[in-house]
């Protein structure tokens with residue numbers, strides 16, 4: 001049975017941001033069905049919004065998600081705005097590039113509005129027209145922003161979330177206060193093991209191999225004032241082979257990093273991250289709103 005549309009609200013104009021619209025309908029079928037709308041060249045996937053309260057009761061109404069036109073517009077939840085992201089890098093920036101590529105092909109509902117780099121490099125960003133700012137100040141002091149100026153700059157770019165991707169300096173408390181529960185970092189080991197000051201890059205993988213552990217993998221966590229002690233949001237596991245060099249392990253972990261950071265960035269930009277009552281952050285499944293990981 002097709003869902004019945006009630007008081008659908010179609011925006012009269014679709015601007016570059018508002019490539020989606022929401023129409024509240026009362027879905028009769030208990031399982032989502034496809035609803036099409038030829039007049040607006042739309043295809044619907046009615047979903048039941050769920051509350052996260054104990055009883056996980058379904059709201060009486062459901063929200064129709066629609067992809068408008070053929071420009072690959074994102075499917076958004078009710079009232080989810082497109083997110084402005086700042087990415088912080090120090091090194092090669094492969095995680096930055098994989099996130100940007102996922103944005104370009106429509107898998108992340110956000111935009112990288114500024115790249116923050118430890119040094120001026122960042123040629124990829126410049127080639128893609130992404131503004132680059134240097135933080136922290138360089139030793140000579142000739143380049144780079146102070147923490148206060150960095151926060152001001154991120155506000156000017158209307159940044160919603162910060163993603164650290166191989167950034168090797170301590171994020172100042174000033175920035176953490178300005179962006180509570182909004183800064184993520186990716187670390188190349190299964191935290192809390194092999195994390196903290198001194199644990200970065202190949203040093204991490206060398207320590208992992210020397211320890212004899214049989215598994216490693218990336219961790220994505222929220223950033224607090226200390227290195228690698230923030231709330232863990234996501235992890236992926238890879239085997240540590242007895243013959244592994246640090247470089248071979250690093251390459252295996254990095255491959256997983258590129259996938260998991262894109263998945264987490266997508267969840268972040270679709271507002272599918274929720275906080276359990278004990279303070280543990282969870283990611284709500286895109287396909288089943290009653291499933292979390």
Ligand SMILES: Nc1nc2c(c(=O)[nH]1)N[C@@H](CN(C=O)c1ccc(C(=O)N[C@@H](CCC(=O)O)C(=O)O)cc1)CN2
Nearest residue numbers: 167168169170171187196197198200224225226227228
């Ligand atoms: N406030 C926070 N800042 C940062 C965090 C964090 O969790 N909280 N994560 C790091 C990234 N990181 C691990 O994931 C990390 C990076 C660097 C170091 C480290 O020991 N750095 C050296 C300096 C290295 C250099 O300048 O080349 C040091 O501080 O002595 C540890 C962990 C990003 N920032």
Ligand SMILES: NCC(=O)N[C@@H]1O[C@H](COP(=O)([O-])[O-])[C@@H](O)[C@H]1O
Nearest residue numbers: 091092093094095166187188200201
């Ligand atoms: N403790 C921080 C740390 O070691 N981060 C690690 O630096 C590499 C950066 O790669 P990339 O610049 O190619 O994304 C990644 O492996 C990341 O996990």
